[in-house]
Amino acid sequence: MANKAYKFRLYPTQEQEQLLAKTFGCVRFVYNKMLEERIQMYEKFKDDKEALKKQKFPTPAKYKKEFAWLKEVDSLALANVQLNLQKAYQNFFSGRAKFPKFKSRKAKQSYTTNVVNGNIMLLDGYIKLPKLKWVKIKQHREIPSHHTIKSCTISKTKTGKYYVSILTEYERQPVQKEVQAVVGLDFSMNGLFVDSEGKRANYPRFYRQSLEKLAKEQRILSRRKKGSNRWHKQRLKVAKRHEKIANQRKDFLHKKSYELAKQYDCVVIEDLNMKGMSQALHFGKSVADHAWGMFTTFLQYKLEEQGKKLIKIDKWFPSSKTCSCCGQVKESLSLSERIFRCDCGFVADRDWNAAINIKREGLRLLA
Template sequence: MRRQAVKVRLYPTDEQIQVLAQHFGCARWWWNYGLNQCIETYKATGKGLSQSGLNSLLPGLKKVKETEWLGECYSQVLQSVSLNLSRAYQNFFEGRAKYPRFKSKHHRQSIQYPQKVKQVDSCLKFPGKLGSVKAKIHRPLDGAIKTVTVSKCPTGKYYASVLMEYEGDYPEAKKDGKTIGIDLGIKDFAITYDGNKVSKYSNPRHLSKYEKKLAVKQRIAARKNKGSNRRRKANKIVARVYELFSNVRQDYLHKLSRKIVDNNQVVVVENLNVKGMVRNHKLSKAISDTGWGTFVNFLGYKLERSGGKLIEINRWFPSSKLCSNCHYQISELPLDVRTWTCPSCGTHHDRDGNAAMNIRAEGIRMLALSVVEGLFSTDTYYNGGNPRNVVSSSGTGEANANGEDVRPIRGRKSKMRQSSVKLEAHTVPSGQSG
């Protein structure tokens, strides 16, 4: 079974906006209430609440005067909240995620319809009071529609992320094809080596323009009094600029990953412990700006669909300090040193090109090793709905569809690594339901 999510823009009527606001409010209230119940239950018993445990609280709440308005919300929307909350709790207990957080009405709002959403012409037809909502469907919804997540951005736009299931599996991995090594950098976004030549891809030109604008708008917003109307308006402007910024970035990351996947069968990257690196303040800005994690996710799912492989090599592998010609390893290479000459064989290296060569060679070595040891399987497998085809030398965290950080369970024996994908692209594999 293959899964794919498509994100479409929704254009609700004024009445539908009211219905959505009510549903967002109910879902958010129920999440926060349920989380509180989990905390209390945990204090008393040492355990959280299961999905059914949470659901069993709902009928009582709908009968009580103060919370009878919960009955206005489509019941499966609330049950989805119970499911997501119990999962978030479980992920926390199993060491894969941070503690679940309370939801604020000032952030992105979302609700899930676990089933019964249909496409009717250029509308999505939802069960319950919402009904048919006009949608901009830019590609056919040709799979079996499963979970549909409706969200409202801080800029006031509405989207639906439609998760679909298809019969059949992803294509088998081909045995031929090229292998490319990618060094993700700061000066250039990516430097690749495909066995023949080194290519450099710089950050998109417009990005820095939006980045500067974003910083200005953020400073303006920070000067307004908290809770004031002016602050609220300023924050809305920040959200709009951020949306532009992130659209430019997503577009670039999609195009670059598409190009790389179309031309190569195996892609080797360094396993970026982005969280670990962000703690290093000098690098933090550049890293969060360049969106490496998103890029690697895009590569992963695009390769999966084309029968390719993503190989992540250990991030402690000295890709920059190793001579790609003779494997001599120099002891120091400060970040500002862009070129160096190997003291052993005399080869003159461009820092990044050399790293991409080493990354590619290490990926090929790992691939050969894993075939020998039988660790490398061509089967994709699912975790929270995310099939993966990734070989890795160590696991790191990524974010799942709910935006929570999820780490693979510690002590995993397999060399395969799965990671969830944040739902922010137009077309990404979804991390919902399993």
Template sequence: MKKYNLAFRFRIYPNKEQSNIINATFGCTRLVYNKFLAQRKELYESQKKSVTYNTQAKELPSLKNELLFLKEVDSIALQQSLKNLDTAYKNFFQKRADFPKFKSKKSSRKSYNTVSTNGNIRIEGNSIKLPKLGLVKIKLHRAIPQNYIIKSATISREPNGAFYVSVLTEFVADIVPVPSDNNIVGLDFSMKELFVSSENQRADYPRFFRKLEAKLAKAGRELSRKVKFSSNWNKAKLKVAKIHQSIKNSRKDFLHKLSRELVTKYNAIIIEDLNMKGMSGALNFGKSVSDNGWGMFALMLQYKAMFCGKQVIKVDKWFPSSKTCSICGNIKTELALSERVYRCEECNSEIDRDLNASINIREAGRSLLAY
């Protein structure tokens, strides 16, 4: 038996008083983060000394006595803000991230994290109990199993004004690996269709951003004509945010359903380990790459497969999947992006370029399977 973590994200509908407390908590956690980040920077620049999390945590009570409004919000959220700062420093020194930056009040998405202690976070009917907020109305689109232990909650506000809570749970399970039994599929990334599988399945991605691009551009032009921070500017800004949120929600819904379908159908899924950021810059396909959300899709496949005892294998991004003939194994030296049909000079075969690549990806990943 092994412990696993799984997060559940729900829309919440706080009343006016609860919304004010949430917004105040955003501000207080930002203040604590920025104040102690400034302290760390100043101490290092003046004395070349470092400050530990424990040292700063001991200073938090005196700061709360100095700034009494900090006592009006969740104390655990303030402590978590300090822990986030400590994590940011560790990530920087271990070369996993850039140097920590000060948090801006103008940031479009705001959030804070709080930890579950003595049942202070729990689901009660159609509401969720949260520290300092009491019972908040929640949209429970899926149930949290009773044997799952709530560990923490992250409350966030999207640019369109909608509030969400992400509930992190812990559970114990014995996930039995499912043998592949040749029930394997290869997926070749496609800019237009998201992927083409080795069984010639095409995702037919709806391209949500492209569908609303004209509407988004019009809303953006309307926003640019408004006086900044005026009432009409705020209304126009909200309109733009709602369009972005609609695109985001539609994309996530489509990818969740598609990844679940694939994980249910196959015992092993082989994909390429692609650098999407580099690809979008090098090929000038930034909008198209961001629109189909391949990185998010790959992540969904991985964690859903893990919980089902199945495998998602990534083959090297430099593997010549498109240039290799899936029938005879001949490798072309040159293959233009415009050539959508693969023609092999050795065996005279013709096959759809993406289908050919997906078959090669499947066979390359077959040897990497763990069981």
């Protein structure tokens, strides 16, 4: 069995918006209460591990007796809070994330509800959701009939738009395709990537393009009195500018990853530490603008759906220092050198040379 999510725009009525705001607030409240009690429990029994193991963690049902207004919202949304907190703790203890933090009103507003006895269904441009009943939806594509709806995540953006992400489950038997067409991709700060064929992605760098307009809107916002009507209007302008940049970036990455997944049977990339690169080389804005991690995520699931492969080679592999013609490895190569020159007489673009070496290393691992 495999999972796939479909995201659509929601258009709730004014009453439904009020109920959504209540649900977002209740979910945040329960999460913070449960986290607070867990921290207090740990502080009390941290010296006695056996007693700590025997303690029962609080559940959302416990708070409904004290706070009756929690009964007004979807109970499944509150039940999922416990699962989310448990997952946050598991990620912390496994070293994948930091210790769970308390949720703020300024954080992303969302909640998840599950399918129980047909409480969620799609019909004629509307979706039925627990407590909300029928909500208008912009369903721009059909969900296949063999997909079973498992859960829905409702979210609200900073610009006041509502979305629903419908998680479906379906039976998939991917047929592994024979690897014939292979390409290597080298991350490029100037255009996202260069492939082993010499082609560039030519990423437009949407954030850099909008930097002046964004700075102007943010300067105006900084002069407004916080909390006033003019401040809220200007905050919305800044949020819309950021949202447009994010949508442009996501659209470009989806299309580019789709092209690669359609054209090649195997794509080879380097397993780069983008956070470390941005901090060490002071390329924070450029690295964030390119969203290499998002691109590789899109590319991976698009390839897997078609039975194709994404190979990640070691980040310490000297792809840039190795000559793709004779195989000689240079002792040093500064970042400012954009043309690769070898003693054997080979001269090529630095990124293209690296992409060829990445492809060859991927073929070696594949073999």
